[in-house]
Amino acid sequence: MNHLFPEINECSRRSLLLHAAKTTLGLSILPSFSNGANLAKPDKKPPCERVIFLYMRGGMSQTDTFDPKEKNSIGGKSKPVKTQSPDLLLSDQLPKLALQANDLSVIRSLTTKTGAHSQARYVMHTGYRQRSGMTHPQLGSWAQMFLGKSHPVLPSSVLVASGNPGPGFLPPEYSPLPIGNASRGIKDLLPEIDKQQLDRRVKLAQKFSAAFSHYFPHDDVKSYNDFYDQTVKFISGDMAEPFDIQREPANLKNRYGNHPFGQGTLLARRLVERGVRYVQVTSSQNWDSMHSGTNSLDRLSNELDGTVSALMTDLRDRGMLDSTMIVVTTEFGRTPKVKSNGGRDHHPNGFSAMMAGGGIRGGIAVGETDDYGRDPFPEFEPKDIHATIATALGITGTKIRRLPGRPTFLGGKPKPIKEILA
C-alpha cells in the first residue's frame, strides 16, 4: 500500500498534541479581543459560508484534468471530451465530474513564480512568496481574522493530512487544527487521562474558583471559566463526535473512496456541516510521480474524479452546495508535452484550478492557454484565487486593507476572478 502522508505518520502522538495546542479550539469570546470594525456583521449573507480546499500535492497535470488539448502530439493519453456543460470540455480522465460540469468551473490561466515544490506550495497556501524571517497566514486563519470564529467551540479551520504555514504571524488562536489520519479523527489529539482523577480534580477546582469568580464578575474571568468548561469537554472526549467519520453510513464512505483523500474529504464535509469554516484536504496520491511517465495517471485521476464528484453530490443532497465552495488546486502544473520517457515536468506558467459550489458560477472555463499549453491569458496568480474565495466569503475591500501594523491580506494587489463568481 502506498505509504501515505509520511510527514504526519512520523509525528508522534505527542507532537500532534503540540500542534493541536496551537489551534483555535475554544478561541476567545472576549468582546475586547475582536478587532473592532473588522468583525462587523456583513449587511447581507455572503454567497459562500464555508470552503473545502482540496490540494493536489506534487503538481497536478492540467492537461490530464481541466485543460485537455486536442493535439495528440502533446496531450499524452488523455483527450478532451464533452461534458454536461456545453461551454466546458474536460479530460476524459474525469468522467464523473463531467456529469456535474454545470456546477463547476475551471480556471486555466494560472501562473506561479516558482517551479520548486515547497516554495510554490507556500505561494498557493498563503498568496505570498516565501521570504526569510516571516511566515504568512494560511487562508483559513485570515478568514477567522476578518470574520471571527465560525463556531463557539469547534476550530475555524482544519487541515487534514497536510501541512500549510498555519497562522503565520497571526496569534496562535488563529491556528488551524491539524488532523493526521481522517479515520481516527481527533483520537490522536486526546490526552491519555485517568477520567476518574480528572473528574475529581475538576470538581475540586470548581469549588475553589467560586469565591474569586464571585468577587470579580469580570468578563476576563468569565471567559476563563468558559474555557475551563470547554477544555473539560474536549479532554474528556465529548468533542470527538464532529470528527468521527465512523458515524457516517458505509455506502457514503465508499462513494468518497476508501483512501485517505476520500475519507479526509468526507471528514471535511462532516466538519463544515457542523460549523467549521475552512477545511483543507491534501490528496493521498502524489502527482509528482508523473515525472517517470503517465502510468500513474489513472490512479491519480480516479482519486480526484471519484472523491470530488462524491463530495459535490453529497453537498447537493444536503442542500449545502450553494453555500459551500469547493476548490481543487495544486502548486503548479505539468508540461503539456510529454518527455521521452513518457513523464511530465514541472510547469509553473499555465496551470489549472477547479472551483465549484457557494459563490461560484458553474459550467465555464476562465482563461486559456494556447494549443501547446503555453501563454496563459489572462494571467492569474494564486493570490487571485485567494481573493476570489475571500470575496465569496464576504471579505472585501476595506476589510482586506485595514489590518493595523501588519502586511495586507495577500501579496501585492490581488484581483478576484470576477468571471467565475456567481
Next chain:
Amino acid sequence: MRIFYFLFLLFHFQGNVHSDKQKTAPFNPDKEKVEIMRVAVQRINLIIDETLSEKGIKYNSRLNDFLFTRRVFVDLTGTIPTYEELVQFVNQKMKNKRTFLINKLLGSEEYVSHTYNYFADLLRIQTKVPGQKTNSALFTGWLKESIHRDKPYNRIVYEMVSASGSMVQNPAAGYLLRDKDMKLDHVAFMTKIFLAKDIACAQCHDHPSEDWTQKEYYAFASFLGELEIGETKDIKMDRLQKSMFAKKEKFFHHPKFRAAVRSKYKNFSVADKKLKELKAEFKQITGGNQFAAFDDSDSKLPLPDDYQYKDAKPGDILKPAFIVGRPLGGTSKKSKRDQLAYWLAHPENGWFSMAIANRMWARFMGQGVAEPLHNVKLEKCANPRLLKTLSEVMVALDFDLRAFSWVLMHTHSYNRLATRKKMEKEDDYFFQGPILRRMTAEQIWDSLVTLMVKDPLRYRQPTPVSLMDINDGWTAFHFIDNLTDEKYRLVDSYTGEAVLTEGRTYNNISTDQTLTTSKGKNQLILARASELPQPAPAGHFLQKFGQSERLFVVGSTSKVGSVPQLMELMNGFTTEVLTSPDSLIFQRLQRLKNPWKKAEVVFLSILNRLPTEEEKNLLLEEMQSASSGDFSDLIWALLNTPEFFFIK
C-alpha cells in the same frame, strides 16, 4: 563542632569564589532622589484623588499584606513569592515594611530578568535572528547588564539607536541589526515604541485618518538614510581597531586556550581539530562574515518609485525632519543617526518621556493613562494632567526605571484591590485601583518554575564575554565559544559550570535540584523565561500562554485564554511535574505532619493567601474523602483556578 563549622565556612567561601553571581543590594537611591520620589507620589495621589472625587468614584478597598506581596512580587520579579518569602513579610512587624520590600525586590536579580522580558518583547528580541550567523547573546547580555547597572532608559535608547559596528564591537548594535534589510519597517516600530506614534500606514501612502503624509514618513526615516547594515569585511577598520583585534588574537595562542578547549572536548583529537576551528572563527568574526551597522554618507533614502503625490517626485532625497515635537539642538557635525538618537532620548522630548511613562504605568496598573500605548492622542486622553505629571516625573528621575516603579508602587491606586468589573470603555477609567490583569505568559511560567525548583535564576544563559574582556586564554575561549555556539545552553551561576546544552544535561548536576525533567522525548528546562531561547519554541508553555513571537510590537502578546492553554494546565507536562513528588512545593509538604498545615502551605504557595472559612470546610471534606492522600489533587485544583493567574 568547630571542625564542622570550619568546613562549612570553607565550603561557603569557595562557593562564593566561583560564583559569578552578581551582588544584589536593595534599591538605595540618594536623598535628593528620594525626595523627588516622595513628592512625585504625592502629586500623583493628589491628581487621582481629585479626579475620583470629581467623578464621584471611591477608591477600591486596600490590599492586605498577602495580596500586596503577591502583586509586587509578580510586578517586580515576574513571579509569585515563595511560601517563605510571603510568610516572612506578613509576619514582619515594622514600620514602612512595604517600602522595605519594594526596595529589596527592586535590587534583586529577578527584577533584572523580569524587566528584561518586558523590553525583549518591546524590542522583538530573537535569540537567533534569521539570516544572521551569530546569535544575539551579546546584545541581550548588554541589555540585561544595562538594566542591572541602572543605566537610565534614555541612555539605553541613545546607545541602541546611535550604535555602530558589529555586536562584537558594540553590543548595543544588536538593536539595529535585528532589522537588517527592513529599514522602513524599523522606523515604524521605532515610533511606536519610543514616541507612542503609529505612522506605519504612511510608509506606503498618506495616512488616511491621521496627519502623517508619506513624505513626512520618508523625511523622518531619512535620519536613518545613511545607515547601512553590511558584512564586517566590507567595512574599513581603522588602525586602532585592527591593532586591538591583533592584540586580542594573541590570546588564542595561549596555553590556557588549548587547556580550555581540551577540557570541553575530552577527546584530544577532537579538541585539536576544534582548536583550529575556533581560531578561524575568531578571524571570521573580527574580520568579516558578521554583520555590522555603519553610516555611509553616500547612502540615501530616496522616495519610492511609485510615489504618487505632487509635493515631491519619486527618487527625491528628503532633508531629515522630526515627525513630532521640535528639534532640540545637538551638534550637526555628527551623523544623522546620531542626531536622531540625541533628539529621541533628550529629556525635553516630551513624546519620548510620555511614551515610556505611560507604558510603565500600564505595566503596573493594567492600562495606560492613554491608550493605545503605541499611538497616543493627547486630545483623546481622559486624564491629560496625570499623563503630563507622569512624564515630568520620568524626566525628574532621570529615566531611572527603578525609581519610577518605586513611585508607582507607592501610590494609593497601586495599593488597592483590582477593579471588580470590566470597563465598558477604556477611556472612562480613573484608577480607583489597578485593572484586573491576567499575568503575562512569562509571569505565569516563572511562577510555576518558582513552585518547582529552588532559586530558578541560579541557572542562566552564560554572560557573554565581550571583546574587551579577553585578557587570557580562558576568556578568549569563552568569548569565541559563547558567540559561535548557536546551541542553547545554561550555566550554573553558583559554580560557573555549564550544566546544560541544547536541552541535554551537560555535566551532572550534583544538587537536589531538578534542572531539567523529562519523560519520553519531552523535556522541560526549568529555568526562567529570560534564560530560555527567545521566543520560546512552538508548543512551549510560554507560547501557548501568549508570549510574543517577536515579529511585531502591537498585538503580539496575548493574555487571552484558550482551550490548548487550559489543556496544558490540566493535563500538560508542566502540571505533571508540579504534582509530582520531585517538585519543590511537594518537598516542602513532606517536612510537615499536620494535614491542616499542609493545606495551608499549599494555599499560601499557590494563591498566596489563607483559605477562607468556606474553603476550610471544603478542605475538611476533601481531607476526609478517601482519595486525598498526597495533596496532589489540591495542588492541581488551585493551579486550575482563574485566581492563580490573575493579579487581583
